[in-house]
Amino acid sequence: GAGVSQSPSNKVTEKGKDVELRCDPISGHTALYWYRQSLGQGLEFLIYFQGNSAPDKSGLPSDRFSAERTGGSVSTLTIQRTQQEDSAVYLCASSPQTGGAKTQYFGPGTRLLVL
Amino acid sequence: QKEVEQDPGPLSVPEGAIVSLNCTYSNSAFQYFMWYRQYSRKGPELLMYTYSSGNKEDGRFTAQVDKSSKYISLFIRDSQPSDSATYLCAMNVGSNYKLTFGKGTLLTVNP
Numbered sequence: 001g002a003g004v005s006q007s008p009s010n011k012v013t014e015k016g017k018d019v020e021l022r023c024d025p026i027s028g029h030t031a032l033y034w035y036r037q038s039l040g041q042g043l044e045f046l047i048y049f050q051g052n053s054a055p056d057k058s059g060l061p062s063d064r065f066s067a068e069r070t071g072g073s074v075s076t077l078t079i080q081r082t083q084q085e086d087s088a089v090y091l092c093a094s095s096p097q098t099g100g101a102k103t104q105y106f107g108p109g110t111r112l113l114v115l
Numbered sequence: 116q117k118e119v120e121q122d123p124g125p126l127s128v129p130e131g132a133i134v135s136l137n138c139t140y141s142n143s144a145f146q147y148f149m150w151y152r153q154y155s156r157k158g159p160e161l162l163m164y165t166y167s168s169g170n171k172e173d174g175r176f177t178a179q180v181d182k183s184s185k186y187i188s189l190f191i192r193d194s195q196p197s198d199s200a201t202y203l204c205a206m207n208v209g210s211n212y213k214l215t216f217g218k219g220t221l222l223t224v225n226p
Contacts, residue, residue, distance in 0.1 A: 004158070031212060042119070042203070042216040043159070056213065091158055095212075102147040102207065104214065106158035 002026065004107035006092050012113045013082055021077040021110045025094030032075050033095075033104060034059075034067060038088040046090075049075060082114045118142050121204055121217025130226050134191040138204035138217045141185065145206040145215075148180050150189045153201045153219065162189070162202075194224045 005024045013019050025032050034046040045059040049069045060066070064083075069075040079086055089111050093104040121138045128134055136150075147166055151159035163178045165171045165187075171178045179188040187206075191198055201219040 033212070033214075040123075040218070042121075042218040043205075043214070045213050045215075048212050050212075059213075093158075102149060102164045103161065105161065106151075108156075108158045111156075 004092055004094055004105055006090075006107040006110050008110060009108065010111045010113075012115065014115055015084060016081055018078065018080045019082055019112065021079075021090050021112070023075045023077070023092030023094075023107060025073060025075070025092070026096075026105055027073075028096065029094035029105075030072065030097045031095045032069060033093040034075070034077050035091045035093065036061075036088045037091055037109070043091065046077070079112075082112075084114050087112055087114045118215050119204065119206065119217045122220055123218050125221040125223060127223045127225060128194055130194060130196060130224055132194050132224070134194050134198070134222060134224075136189040136191075136202050136204075136220050136222070138187050139185055140187070140206060140215075142206075142208070142215075143182075143185065144208045146209050147207050148178070148187050149205040149214070150176075150178055151203040151205060151216075152198075153203060155200075159203055196224050196226050199223045 007022045032049040035043040048056045051072045064080045067077045089109040091109045093106045095104045119140045149164040150162045153159040168180050168182045175192045177190040203219040204217040205214040
């Protein structure tokens with residue numbers, strides 16, 4: 001079956017512009033996660049959704065970052081007024097109701113470059 | 116001290132070698148331990164997860180957990196060039212959704 005998909009695969013933007021990153025989880029997966037992977041850094045947790053609600057937004061680095069999930073499926077991560085330090089690979093993962101966080105399946109990521 | 120420490124390498128081995136990849140952690144509450152493989156410009160792929168101390172084997176891969184030492188390992192037997200990738204350890208507390216990752220070890224298997 002289809003895995004987690006993300007779009008765009010690459011995004012180049014200018015400092016100060018807003019960007020939207022999209023994630024389509026595996027069909028039927030109730031949990032969705034966003035991570036950020038910066039050069040030389042491990043994966044950094046950003047936000048977790050269970051259904052449409054986000055019980056944990058603690059990983060979002062600033063109020064310029066927001067995310068939403070509609071219909072218990074697609075999620076969008078928005079970064080406002082982008083800064084050069086936002087350049088990273090943004091990864092989305094989903095997991096089924098059973099199995100939980102230990103069975104997270106990742107998408108290919110969106111590579112964001114802020115000039 | 117970071118919660119999860121992983122030597123970034125790089126690690127280069129000849130084809131057929133046994134590879135040992137390791138992580139240490141400081142949070143004794145971690146209960147689930149995972150290994151992910153990430154090819155260049157791809158997302159991480161779950162290889163194995165273990166719950167308790169001991170060994171778990173899957174084909175050429177063996178995951179080992181020593182909770183008393185807060186040390187986990189992934190062994191790859193008969194390594195192949197196709198195993199060349201970054202290997203990430205990850206762990207979490209029980210049903211907690213948040214995975215804590217190591218920085219990853221870059222492995223190259225030379226033909």
